[in-house]
Amino acid sequence: MELIKLTDVKKYYEMGSQVVKALNGIDIVVNKNDYLAFIGSSGSGKSTMLNILGCLDKPTSGQYHLNGKNVEILDQNELSEIRNLEIGFIFQSFNLLPRANALDNVMQPLIYRSVGFRQRKNMAMEALSRVGLKDRIDHLPNQLSGGQRQRVAIARALVTHPSILLADEPTGNLDSRTTVEIMQLFDQLHEEGHTLIVVTHENEIAQHCHRIVEMKDGKIFSDTIAQRSKIEATA
Amino acid sequence: MFFAFLESSRSAFAAILANRLRSFLTTLGIIIGVASVIAVVSVTGGMSAFIGDSFASLGTNSLTIQSYTPFEDLMKGIRSRLTPADLELIEKRGEGIASITPILEANRSSQLKYGPQTAYSLIMGTTYAYQDVAQTYTEFGRFLAQADNITRRRIAVIGEDVRENLNLPENPVNEYVELSGEWFKIVGLLEPMGDVMGQSRDNIVLVPYSTMVSILGNQAQTDIGIQLSLTPTANLEVVTSQLTSLLRNAHDLSGSEDDDFRIQTAEQLMEQFDQILGTLTMVIAGIVSISLLVGGIGIMNIMLVSVTERTREIGICKAIGAKSHHILMQFLIEALLLSLLGGAIGLASGYGLGMLISNNIPDFPPASVPLWAAALALGFSGFVGVVFGILPAAKAANLDPIDALRYE
Ligand SMILES: Nc1ncnc2c1ncn2[C@@H]1O[C@H](COP(=O)(O)OP(=O)(O)O)[C@@H](O)[C@H]1O
Numbered sequence A: 001m002e003l004i005k006l007t008d009v010k011k012y013y014e015m016g017s018q019v020v021k022a023l024n025g026i027d028i029v030v031n032k033n034d035y036l037a038f039i040g041s042s043g044s045g046k047s048t049m050l051n052i053l054g055c056l057d058k059p060t061s062g063q064y065h066l067n068g069k070n071v072e073i074l075d076q077n078e079l080s081e082i083r084n085l086e087i088g089f090i091f092q093s094f095n096l097l098p099r100a101n102a103l104d105n106v107m108q109p110l111i112y113r114s115v116g117f118r119q120r121k122n123m124a125m126e127a128l129s130r131v132g133l134k135d136r137i138d139h140l141p142n143q144l145s146g147g148q149r150q151r152v153a154i155a156r157a158l159v160t161h162p163s164i165l166l167a168d169e170p171t172g173n174l175d176s177r178t179t180v181e182i183m184q185l186f187d188q189l190h191e192e193g194h195t196l197i198v199v200t201h202e203n204e205i206a207q208h209c210h211r212i213v214e215m216k217d218g219k220i221f222s223d224t225i226a227q228r229s230k231i232e233a234t235a
Numbered sequence B: 001m002f003f004a005f006l007e008s009s010r011s012a013f014a015a016i017l018a019n020r021l022r023s024f025l026t027t028l029g030i031i032i033g034v035a036s037v038i039a040v041v042s043v044t045g046g047m048s049a050f051i052g053d054s055f056a057s058l059g060t061n062s063l064t065i066q067s068y069t070p071f072e073d074l075m076k077g078i079r080s081r082l083t084p085a086d087l088e089l090i091e092k093r094g095e096g097i098a099s100i101t102p103i104l105e106a107n108r109s110s111q112l113k114y115g116p117q118t119a120y121s122l123i124m125g126t127t128y129a130y131q132d133v134a135q136t137y138t139e140f141g142r143f144l145a146q147a148d149n150i151t152r153r154r155i156a157v158i159g160e161d162v163r164e165n166l167n168l169p170e171n172p173v174n175e176y177v178e179l180s181g182e183w184f185k186i187v188g189l190l191e192p193m194g195d196v197m198g199q200s201r202d203n204i205v206l207v208p209y210s211t212m213v214s215i216l217g218n219q220a221q222t223d224i225g226i227q228l229s230l231t232p233t234a235n236l237e238v239v240t241s242q243l244t245s246l247l248r249n250a251h252d253l254s255g256s257e258d259d260d261f262r263i264q265t266a267e268q269l270m271e272q273f274d275q276i277l278g279t280l281t282m283v284i285a286g287i288v289s290i291s292l293l294v295g296g297i298g299i300m301n302i303m304l305v306s307v308t309e310r311t312r313e314i315g316i317c318k319a320i321g322a323k324s325h326h327i328l329m330q331f332l333i334e335a336l337l338l339s340l341l342g343g344a345i346g347l348a349s350g351y352g353l354g355m356l357i358s359n360n361i362p363d364f365p366p367a368s369v370p371l372w373a374a375a376l377a378l379g380f381s382g383f384v385g386v387v388f389g390i391l392p393a394a395k396a397a398n399l400d401p402i403d404a405l406r407y408e
């Protein structure tokens, strides 16, 4: 099933007299339960791509259909609603609310859909136990390790049961052991039926994914289905 | 909507508590503004109710006539006077007058003696009619009588404070006190009348008018006061203007000269007082609105800082689904909460200050904050919070999510 469809999407930034073509004509289709990696050198447009897919940013031109819905005609508040309902973000720098503990951070997106406190807590507890952090719920972000913070962020992305999980360099701030743990968690989420899109510049991470899209200068350079994923190899 | 309100209040509280000292300093402007107005209102509120009562007790259909010397004449050594002849004239030709009495006061307190005790008190010469005009009654004994005046008897009616100061018995009638070297027999004790503006009205000795005249001697220099009460059908303004022309004629005043006397009603005295109080209230209102304005700007300033500091948080919230009104509400409620907190602290400390002031002035009525003042203070602080919170909150709500997330 087609979840995402981009048609000739362009994103230009005007820097004084110069125009930076961060995305320069992107056509891509992402299906349900895809496990996709965007790779490419720094500045090739991966983050811009992810921000547009996550409805955080709007393309300069082109069409974006999410779940069959034309997204680019929506205003800021409607985009907020789409992000809340359809998208789960996982950032390189975790982006947790610093004054809220793990539980409150995970409950936060549910506030915006007016879920009552009791149900909010149940859903958040479920998401936190899914990422193995049930015993850290009252810790503030600065009382958690990097890996634990990223797990909280993943729980926050999962708690709304989104259609897609978007991760921009999710392991960029983590050591190699934690990186493996997080990627194994991603593998499991994919197994459970989630659709995942991961931006990375590390090959080992891309190897976890089933489809690898390489970007270059704002364009898709190659789009390959991996013959052999790590999970299949170890299975 | 209510749900969003509830959630926003929760996080606003958390944000304020996270920065306790800063929150307190931010609201200081509002605290000081509200505290000062509540302190003044709590003190004057007690006072004005009290003074209103005292004036009402003076009687509403009585007139007081006193001589009046303009300042320039005072400098030249000229003094206007009301004389016994003026009194006689009014008694004969004044219309609509029920009772009339002269009042002759000593310039300063006089010494009184009773046994080994001495005390100082205001001595006032007047007639039996004073009882009607001033509505004072005796607790023991009798008031001055007409015969006392004619025969210049050495008798006195005293106030409660005098009795106390001289250690006179509970019922002092028939005791003798010494006044200006002469013995006066006490014939009556006045009912206590209380204070006006912290001044006791019970430290008083009433003697017959003619007796007073002879005590003071030198009758030519006498300047008397006249108090009169009107008949029930008399019109106050008609009586006033008739008396004015009577006295102007008697004093040979030409058309261009000002009156050398003043005719005033108890109501006019009260109006004067109300006017003073009104002016005071206006001044306070001015001070308060300025300090609330300053307080509001302080809140706006800190809220703008706070929005900038939390730009990234705002970005995160937007990324996970916060709409503009969620963010707007949160910052607006934070500003509202800050100013209401300031208002509440100001209310409490203002009341405390008022109590401190009124407790330290003897004979002052206790401070009291009327409910409307408390409600107005809180309402106004809340209003200030909303007005000055709008701008920062709107700034936060309109942030672009991607810019906010990227903010370092
Ligand atoms: N807000 C912006 N303003 C101007 N240029 C930008 C902005 N964001 C990204 N770019 C430019 O767009 C290009 C792609 O950036 P990005 O998508 O972040 O690359 P990647 O994530 O692959 O490293 C870069 O050349 C970058 O400088």
Ligand SMILES: [Mg+2]
Pocket (backbone or CB within 6 Å): A046, A047, A048
């Ligand atoms: Mg990037």
